[in-house]
Amino acid sequence: MNLSRGLGHVESELDLMPSGAPAGADSLIAELSRRAPREGGNTGAWPGLTIYRFTSPTGPSWEEIRSLSLCIVAQGRKAVTVDGATYSYDPFRYLVLNSHLHFQAEILEATQAKPFLSFVLQIDPSVVRQVTSDMLERRTTAFRQHAAGSEPADPPAFVSALDQELVGVVLRFLRSIETGADRRVLAPMYLKEMVYRVLQREQYARLLAIAAAESASNPVSAVLEYVRGHLTEPLTVADLARHAGWAPRTFSRQFVAETGLTPLRWLTAARVREARRLLEVSDLPVEDIARRSGLGSPANLRVHLARDAGTTPTAYRAAYQGRTPRL
Numbered sequence: 386m387n388l389s390r391g392l393g394h395v396e397s398e399l400d401l402m403p404s405g406a407p408a409g410a411d412s413l414i415a416e417l418s419r420r421a422p423r424e425g426g427n428t429g430a431w432p433g434l435t436i437y438r439f440t441s442p443t444g445p446s447w448e449e450i451r452s453l454s455l456c457i458v459a460q461g462r463k464a465v466t467v468d469g470a471t472y473s474y475d476p477f478r479y480l481v482l483n484s485h486l487h488f489q490a491e492i493l494e495a496t497q498a499k500p501f502l503s504f505v506l507q508i509d510p511s512v513v514r515q516v517t518s519d520m521l522e523r524r525t526t527a528f529r530q531h532a533a534g535s536e537p538a539d540p541p542a543f544v545s546a547l548d549q550e551l552v553g554v555v556l557r558f559l560r561s562i563e564t565g566a567d568r569r570v571l572a573p574m575y576l577k578e579m580v581y582r583v584l585q586r587e588q589y590a591r592l593l594a595i596a597a598a599e600s601a602s603n604p605v606s607a608v609l610e611y612v613r614g615h616l617t618e619p620l621t622v623a624d625l626a627r628h629a630g631w632a633p634r635t636f637s638r639q640f641v642a643e644t645g646l647t648p649l650r651w652l653t654a655a656r657v658r659e660a661r662r663l664l665e666v667s668d669l670p671v672e673d674i675a676r677r678s679g680l681g682s683p684a685n686l687r688v689h690l691a692r693d694a695g696t697t698p699t700a701y702r703a704a705y706q707g708r709t710p711r712l
Contacts, residue, residue: 409552410476413459416559417502430562431572432645433507440500443492450488452507455579456480457547457555461501462494467541474544479551481583483541484510504555508580509644511609516580545583554578570694573658604629605643608636609651616656616679622648656680657689664702671698 421427421438429436433452445466456465462475465482466489473493474480482488495501558575561567608629612620625648626636640648660678663669669677675686683698690698 409549409556410459412556413457413552414502416556417459417504418500420559421502429504429506431506433509434562435505437503437505438500439492439495440497441492441495443495445489445491448488448490450482450484450486450505450507452484453510453513454482454484455506455508455583456482456503457551458501458503460499461492461503463501463503464491464493465489465542466491470540470542472542472544477547478544479547480542480544486541488541504559506579508576510606511613512577513580513584514610516577516584551579551582554582566695604631605640608640609644609655612652612655613659616652616659617677618679620652652679653689654693657693660686660690660698661694661701664698674698 417436418438420429421436424438424440427436427438428434433454439461456463456474457479458475460476462473464471464473465480466472467482467486472480475494492501554575558572558579561571561575608625611628612625622637623633625640626633629636631639637648640646640651644651646654656679660674660680663674663677667674671683671686675681675683678686680686680689686698690696690701694701696704
């Protein structure tokens with residue numbers, strides 16, 4: 386895996402784009418076209434990712450999403466109507482949709498020569514909260530309290546300008562999900578960068594409110610946030626079910642439906658993510674990182690990091706902090 390070469394390849398493509406179109410648009414068209422051979426929706430190689438191809442305009446049809454969704458058009462034009470309000474987007478503008486929406490979608494521009502191509506990525510609201518926490522270094526509960534205040538309700542969707550930075554990270558994300566090592570190490574980083582780029586735009590407060598509102602109304606999201614604050618504790622499925630107010634069997638079934646993982650597998654993955662974060666940003670000894678992440682022992686940390694990232698704690702830290710590992 387050559388990260389620097391991959392980033393340079395994307396950057397060179399962005400520099401070659403003609404003026405007037407978002408930089409990287411041609412490359413994004415090629416990527417989506419390759420991944421969407423069939424008319425209509427094509428399942429992507431990442432949970433919640435769908436890539437669409439249409440060769441002619443379509444009339445309004447009812448659709449539904451369950452999670453906060455980022456919608457980007459590479460070619461063509463589309464309109465979405467939610468609660469009587471219509472949002473149009475194209476290669477110059479992207480759309481963000483709130484969770485649990487029932488809406489009408491209509492393809493406005495599409496031909497055989499230039500098919501409509503887009504992707505829709507449903508994003509776990511916990512990712513939004515994680516990125517926000519890193520940006521502002523304050524607890525996410527403040528945003529939930531802010532969202533629950535007396536301010537007017539935010540709209541169920543919004544449209545913002547698509548730029549080179551966001552197109553670039555979308556390309557890197559799509560390419561990273563194809564191979565095992567890149568998928569494990571790079572794809573989660575690029576997913577966070579996508580959220581970060583959106584949060585930097587003018588719709589920052591709205592995206593926070595959407596994520597906070599979904600978390601407040603979803604028992605599974607509340608459990609996920611609880612787990613992040615209690616990684617060092619010996620949590621069981623019964624503990625988590627009790628926190629959600631459900632029977633263990635019901636909780637496990639709903640948890641898998643929401644996250645795609647069993648509660649214990651998600652808990653292990655969360656502990657590994659925290660260990661990786663600590664390796665990236667701190668000089669803590671491996672023993673302390675294993676304890677603070679909830680993995681317990683250095684040996685357990687090494688086993689899980691090798692399985693998840695294919696490397697050792699020392700090599701992983703060196704890759705992120707620009708050091709040469711001691712062999």
